[in-house]
Amino acid sequence: MRIVHISDIHCTHGTDYNEKVYEKAVKIVNSLDADFVFVSGDLTTDGLLSEYELAQKKTKEISSEMFVVPGNHDERNLGFKLFPEYFGDTDFIHSLKNVTLIGLASSEPDKDDGRLGRGRYQKIVDCIVPHKLTIVGFHHHLIPVPGSGRETNIIEDAGETLDLILRKEVPLVLMGHRHVPWAVKIHKTLLVNAGTFSCNRTRAHYGYTFNVIDIEDKIITVSIVDIKKEQTKKMVEFNLVDGCCTNRYYDLNNK
Numbered sequence: 548m549r550i551v552h553i554s555d556i557h558c559t560h561g562t563d564y565n566e567k568v569y570e571k572a573v574k575i576v577n578s579l580d581a582d583f584v585f586v587s588g589d590l591t592t593d594g595l596l597s598e599y600e601l602a603q604k605k606t607k608e609i610s611s612e613m614f615v616v617p618g619n620h621d622e623r624n625l626g627f628k629l630f631p632e633y634f635g636d637t638d639f640i641h642s643l644k645n646v647t648l649i650g651l652a653s654s655e656p657d658k659d660d661g662r663l664g665r666g667r668y669q670k671i672v673d674c675i676v677p678h679k680l681t682i683v684g685f686h687h688h689l690i691p692v693p694g695s696g697r698e699t700n701i702i703e704d705a706g707e708t709l710d711l712i713l714r715k716e717v718p719l720v721l722m723g724h725r726h727v728p729w730a731v732k733i734h735k736t737l738l739v740n741a742g743t744f745s746c747n748r749t750r751a752h753y754g755y756t757f758n759v760i761d762i763e764d765k766i767i768t769v770s771i772v773d774i775k776k777e778q779t780k781k782m783v784e785f786n787l788v789d790g791c792c793t794n795r796y797y798d799l800n801n802k
């Protein structure tokens with residue numbers, strides 16, 4: 548199974564959004580023949596109607612099936628009322644091949660902070676099905692992301708959420724928000740952040756990126772695609788059977 552993980556598109560008629568990069572990125576995404584695309588929020592910059600219209604128009608260019616959760620920017624200025632109209636339910640569960648995808652809305656109106664809350668913990672517990680790989684996706688990050696500046700906006704209930712995810716051995720969590728691609732394994736869970744797809748607020752040399760996640764024979768491989776350079780680099784490989792994890796950021800042999 549192949550999943551494309553996109554985040555932080557930031558469609559706007561202002562300066563945040565880079566249409567040229569977006570067009571290039573979509574061409575690459577469409578060439579990857581993904582089983583589905585997961586977008587971890589911030590499709591807009593200010594949650595405005597014109598931005599939702601633009602985001603809907605642009606994301607329709609993606610040929611694979613797409614699942615979307617809202618980010619903090621999408622909930623600004625009553626954007627939380629527009630999101631369901633343009634992108635459907637903000638919390639969802641989809642059963643796809645051998646995977647269960649649980650999308651959760653971590654954002655709240657007009658706040659940059661996020662939280663999941665007890666109702667969503669129950670949703671995670673209820674949706675874990677034996678013999679299916681569980682993927683949980685939301686916008687905000689669960690633990691600090693290196694290289695993304697002063698730490699803010701980890702979900703308010705990060706401790707409880709992390710505890711639940713680790714106890715339930717959820718193998719894969721997909722997040723965004725920080726505009727920095729990163730992954731780390733904790734216990735039996737791989738936590739993955741996507742960088743920004745098309746927002747001009749890139750961080751240092753990270754540029755515009757998205758993640759490609761390949762799941763085969765109980766091995767999860769996450770690669771980063773640098774959109775401008777059209778380069779793909781393996782970031783992390785996690786073997787669900789023996790728990791082995793190789794991470795380009797930390798494994799000396801693979802830097």
Ligand SMILES: [Fe+2]
Nearest residue numbers: 589618619724
């Ligand atoms: Fe965000």
